[in-house]
Amino acid sequence: MDGNPKIVVVGAGAFGTALAAVAAAKEKADVTLLSRREEVAAECRRTGRNEAVLPGIELPAGLAFSADTAVLMDADIVLFAMPSQEQRAAAQSYGASIRTDATIVTCAKGMEQSTGRLLTDVLDEELPGHTIGVLSGPGFAADIAKGLPTAMVVAAADGDVAAELAGILSGPTFRLYPSADRIGVQLGGALKNVLAIACGIVEGAGLGDSARAALISRGLAEMSRFIAAKGGEGDTVRGLSGLGDLVLTATSHQSRNLRFGIALGRNGRSDGQGGELVEGAFAASVAARVAKDLGVDMPITEAVAAIIEGKLDVRTALEQLMSRPITQE
Structure with a gap:
């Protein structure tokens, strides 16, 4: 130009x-x-x-x-x-x-x-x-x-x-x-909002910083699988649009997605309303649906979507995540 x-x-x-x-x-x-x-x-x-x-x-x-x-x-x-x-x-x-x-x-x-x-x-x-x-x-x-x-x-x-x-x-x-990598950059930005909600749920439910760290690391693995399945570069999640953005929104109370998750964690469940206020609430349901169609395993995203939609309470979601078969990292 x-x-x-x-x-x-x-x-x-x-x-x-x-x-x-x-x-x-x-x-x-x-x-x-x-x-x-x-x-x-x-x-x-x-x-x-x-x-x-x-x-x-x-x-x-x-x-x-x-x-x-x-x-x-x-x-x-x-x-x-x-x-x-x-x-x-x-x-x-x-x-x-x-x-x-x-x-x-x-x-x-x-x-x-x-x-x-x-x-x-x-x-x-x-x-x-x-x-x-x-x-x-x-x-x-x-x-x-x-x-x-x-x-x-x-x-x-x-x-x-x-x-x-x-x-x-x-x-x-x-x-x-x-x-x-337009695909990886976009999906990193979308999915980190879902994971920020998950981290907020952990904080609101008083599950501890160790649980937050586990969510961030396993959430990045979900993001990488999804990006690759959509034709992007899985390594993009290690950059600013993935890990960088996730660390910011999963730890700072300026994040609307984190605050929304904290409210869910404190309440123990969703009334199925209010998710329209945060981008991550849209992304959770969309990503869970698309991942299922692609055959991509995204248990954290699926759990967040189910909690937001009022189909699952926080305690049951935690039990389901912790009882999944143990696999290689």
């Missing part, structure tokens, strides 16, 4: 705002945060903050705010920063305004619940002809927006495209590593 690229971040939630902030902080790109509502854009322009989602954080002076989809017509790079289950609808809504040669990057962590498809596959279908990438890894929105050191991954089918995106979007405190 010649000159200063034009970047539009679609979705003015916490993560979208944070990504727009670090991209604009470099002062080498023309960055616009696109909101669905003009009142949100107007308030950001007036105050220099997006107080509703990132309270107290000043945004770069060079960051533009808009609710007009016309800004997409000049964009070289478009970041889709809405939740995973909204990505298809967003592509359908904004697609006609996006330049045919623009690169699209999905920044959500999940799989489409209705189809079990990866988000890059969804966007490939809805936005044919575009280069589709994915941004994932360990990074809380508030930390990114505050300029705290953060490292994540950007993946594209073409490694050269991933490297170019990493160079454009990285900044002094925000480092992106390029990858050509």
Whole structure:
């Protein structure tokens, strides 16, 4: 991309705002945060903050705010920063305004619940002809927006495209590593949310740190098997989008998935409602279903899905996991 690229971040939630902030902080790109509502854009322009989602954080002076989809017509790079289950609808809504040669990057962590498809596959279908990438890894929105050191991954089918995106979007405190494994990077981001819920259940039920460590290690093995079965690289789980993101979300109470799991652990079971509030609740049921179709053994994921759906209580799930046949690690 010649000159200063034009970047539009679609979705003015916490993560979208944070990504727009670090991209604009470099002062080498023309960055616009696109909101669905003009009142949100107007308030950001007036105050220099997006107080509703990132309270107290000043945004770069060079960051533009808009609710007009016309800004997409000049964009070289478009970041889709809405939740995973909204990505298809967003592509359908904004697609006609996006330049045919623009690169699209999905920044959500999940799989489409209705189809079990990866988000890059969804966007490939809805936005044919575009280069589709994915941004994932360990990074809380508030930390990114505050300029705290953060490292994540950007993946594209073409490694050269991933490297170019990493160079454009990285900044002094925000480092992106390029990858050509779109499948592994996406599934790492989706499945770590499931495992974060599992670790929250362990904490909420008072099962101890040893149990958490066992879940993290055995959960990584599940992730690796699933990624390989889906055509990705199993070793990707050892990087930022797998182990790195899992350590963050399985140990920090900033994680919505961990907090949701803690509530489940304290209650001992789910009422079958409320899971829509966290990405991991979607991913658990989707991954369990797809894994069964692929013949991939994922006992932790299956247990989390069953607990969230109210089909299994925490004590019974633990008994089932601990009574599984002993096999080679």
